[in-house]
Amino acid sequence: MIRVQAEDFDVGAEMAALTGARxxxxxxxxxxxxxxxxxxxxxxxxxxxxxPGMTEKMLADIEAQALERFDLQETLIVHRYxxxxxxxxxxxxxxxSAHRQAAFEACAFLMDWLKTKAPFWKLEESDKGRTWxxxxxxxxxxxxxxxxxx
Amino acid sequence: MIRVQAEDFDVGAEMAALTGARxxxxxxxxxxxxxxxxxxxxxxxxxxxxxPGMTEKMLADIEAQALERFDLQETLIVHRYxxxxxxxxxxxxxxxSAHRQAAFEACAFLMDWLKTKAPFWKLEESDKGRTWxxxxxxxxxxxxxxxxxx
Amino acid sequence: MxxxxxxxxxxxxxxxxxxxxxxxxxxNIDDLLDWLTNLSPAHAEALADxxxxxxxVNKEFVEPGAKLEDxxxxxxxxxxxxx
Amino acid sequence: MxxxxxxxxxxxxxxxxxxxxxxxxxxNIDDLLDWLTNLSPAHAEALADxxxxxxxVNKEFVEPGAKLEDxxxxxxxxxxxxx
Numbered sequence: 001m002i003r004v005q006a007e008d009f010d011v012g013a014e015m016a017a018l019t020g021a022r023x024x025x026x027x028x029x030x031x032x033x034x035x036x037x038x039x040x041x042x043x044x045x046x047x048x049x050x051x052p053g054m055t056e057k058m059l060a061d062i063e064a065q066a067l068e069r070f071d072l073q074e075t076l077i078v079h080r081y082x083x084x085x086x087x088x089x090x091x092x093x094x095x096x097s098a099h100r101q102a103a104f105e106a107c108a109f110l111m112d113w114l115k116t117k118a119p120f121w122k123l124e125e126s127d128k129g130r131t132w133x134x135x136x137x138x139x140x141x142x143x144x145x146x147x148x149x150x
Numbered sequence: 151m152i153r154v155q156a157e158d159f160d161v162g163a164e165m166a167a168l169t170g171a172r173x174x175x176x177x178x179x180x181x182x183x184x185x186x187x188x189x190x191x192x193x194x195x196x197x198x199x200x201x202p203g204m205t206e207k208m209l210a211d212i213e214a215q216a217l218e219r220f221d222l223q224e225t226l227i228v229h230r231y232x233x234x235x236x237x238x239x240x241x242x243x244x245x246x247s248a249h250r251q252a253a254f255e256a257c258a259f260l261m262d263w264l265k266t267k268a269p270f271w272k273l274e275e276s277d278k279g280r281t282w283x284x285x286x287x288x289x290x291x292x293x294x295x296x297x298x299x300x
Numbered sequence: 301m302x303x304x305x306x307x308x309x310x311x312x313x314x315x316x317x318x319x320x321x322x323x324x325x326x327x328n329i330d331d332l333l334d335w336l337t338n339l340s341p342a343h344a345e346a347l348a349d350x351x352x353x354x355x356x357v358n359k360e361f362v363e364p365g366a367k368l369e370d371x372x373x374x375x376x377x378x379x380x381x382x383x
Numbered sequence: 384m385x386x387x388x389x390x391x392x393x394x395x396x397x398x399x400x401x402x403x404x405x406x407x408x409x410x411n412i413d414d415l416l417d418w419l420t421n422l423s424p425a426h427a428e429a430l431a432d433x434x435x436x437x438x439x440v441n442k443e444f445v446e447p448g449a450k451l452e453d454x455x456x457x458x459x460x461x462x463x464x465x466x
Contacts, residue, residue, distance in 0.1 A: 012162025015182070023193075023236040026186035029179065029257070032165070033383055036176035036248060043173075049307055050382075051375060054359035079382070086173040091383055098186060100466075101292075104258050107179070111250055111383055119356070119375075120382035121307035132308045135379030142251075183466055199390055200465075201458060204442035229465070241466055250383075261466055269439070269458075270465035271390035282391045285462030 001075070002059040004050065006082040009092050018074050019096045025073050027100035029107040033091040035084050041126040048081045048090065051119040055079070062113045070106040072097050077110065079118065109146055115139040151225070152209040154200065156232040159242050168224050169246045175223050177250035179257040183241040185234050191276040198231045198240065201269040205229070212263045220256040222247050227260065229268065259296055265289040301370070303336070305346070306377035309353075312346035329355050329364050332374065352379055384453070386419070388429070389460035392436075395429035412438050412447045415457065435462055 011030055019025050035046045059077050066075060074096040084090065093110045097103040122133040161180055169175050185196045209227050216225060224246040234240065243260045247253040272283040304317045322335050333353070337344050347353065355362050356375040368374070387400045405418050416436070420427050430436065438445050439458040
């Protein structure tokens with residue numbers, strides 16, 4: 001399941017809805033990305049711009065790849081957009097599997113792909129001004145590693 | 151922080167208490183281990199026996215190793231004992247870091263070490279009788295990999 | 301043809317979407333980028349570094365050489381920073 | 384000396400802890416295991432496979448050759464299955 005929304009999410013409620021009654025799940029991994037303050041300044045807000053329609057398409061595509069590649073019982077991706085405060089939650093990825101290794105690997109895989117394939121752009125506003133966050137080479141390298149393995 | 155308890159835990163509340171107000175955390179990874187039904191039978195209950203005193207000591211020791219090895223802002227380990235139903239939560243590991251890679255790796259590290267160093271023993275009761283769960287060679291191999299890397 | 305811009309490209313060009321009718325011989329993304337670059341100084345500035353421009357056609361990523369057809373929805377954007 | 388047993392070792396021996404006073408020359412875990420094995424058929428059965436017995440002294444893991452001192456708390460158990 002995927003969702004793109006402005007509203008915050010409740011990790012416990014999302015996990016309970018996804019896995020609560022099931023008895024075939026041994027391992028659940030949740031990743032939560034949060035708005036982090038700047039190392040050299042005071043962030044006042046981070047605004048996430050996205051490409052409606054394409055975002056949903058890409059998230060569904062990334063999720064389908066994870067479901068094909070790993071032995072998973074359930075997955076959930078929730079990604080927020082709009083203006084967020086420091087400390088706010090940005091993204092939630094839940095992977096549920098019979099075994100822990102598949103759950104861990106699938107969650108890391110989904111995050112690596114989200115960083116480079118989900119059409120979001122981050123604008124940081126701080127006491128230093130406004131800056132569009134630059135993509136990191138490390139994120140491209142992280143995705144490349146999965147492609148070498150496949 | 152570590153806790154050993156019979157009571158269930160609320161993942162959302164634990165995460166909020168650990169990371170809620172902080173602005174220096176960019177990534178939180180939660181692992182939840184759950185009681186899984188048998189592949190060839192109907193599990194009625196899983197009972198976790200442990201070694202009070204030693205359990206707390208080992209969990210604190212494992213957590214200290216993770217804090218030394220990875221760049222983490224916060225960690226939490228909660229492990230339950232006693233009689234649990236299928237689908238129940240057994241263990242929660244939360245790792246919070248500035249960056250996602252440290253959070254993912256530390257959480258996987260903690261789970262690998264818990265599997266082989268935390269003095270718990272699992273008894274499964276099912277329509278096939280009662281069985282003490284056997285340790286898995288894969289769990290020992292998983293821990294050995296971290297030692298080769300260090 | 302609707303062309304969408306995002307992030308600082310949107311800000312430099314001053315709009316999030318524009319409807320353009322490039323001449324018929326413009327049938328791939330590379331040619332479209334050449335043509336858009338000549339539209340205004342703001343376009344030229346926003347599209348100056350071809351090596352970093354991400355392109356989607358009909359909401360799918362494509363390479364800069366990709367063919368275009370009438371009615372395609374084109375999007376041009378800086379490197380994405382999701383997650 | 385208090386000796387704790389866990390899981391199926393506890394069940395086979397029939398108690399979770401016993402207080403024993405082995406002779407003075409029993410000063411390491413290997414010797415203690417030999418001595419315990421002769422206490423009863425249940426002990427012999429529970430301690431039959433030395434390769435899988437986990438040992439803790441004063442709540443720390445130790446190797447089977449580890450030295451023992453008066454008043455140590457010893458624990459013997461099958462491979463652990465936590466997490």
